[in-house]
Amino acid sequence: MLVGAAILSAAEWAKVKSHQEMIIIAVLLIICMFIIRMIWRFYQHKKWISYLKNKYDNDMLVVDAIVDRQFWTGQTSEQLIDSIGRPIVIDRKILKTRTKEIWKYYKIRKDQYALKITLEDGYVVGWDDKG
DSSP states (O other): OOOHHHHHHHHHHHHHHHHHHHHHHHHHHHHHHHHHHHHHHHHHHHHHHHHHHTTOOOOOOOOHHHHTTTTTTOOOOHHHHHHHHOOEEEEEOOOOOEEEEEEEEEEEEETTTEEEEEEETTTTEEEEOOO
């Protein structure tokens, strides 16, 4: 810096120093925003887990599976929505004694989906995962 000060006039040096300070402030602001975002995400995640614990009577097997975005045979439609979200398309067939639905996720092309989950009377009975 002393070499720079000797070469540059005082006015030029003030401009350079001011520019450097602005860059440092901008970098610090970006770091602060990143930290705040991480804290917010952590808070939201803990809030979501608390909501799931309350909703599923502290059944940690169900809560952990939902947090891990898993689906399983016997899972309810509500648990499935909590786990991987609402499907893009639902094909529904109402039969004499039961209702059969195919929930479709992750559209590949027209009428093609990477994941199809079959539910009967609101419970997962199988799936076809092409992903």
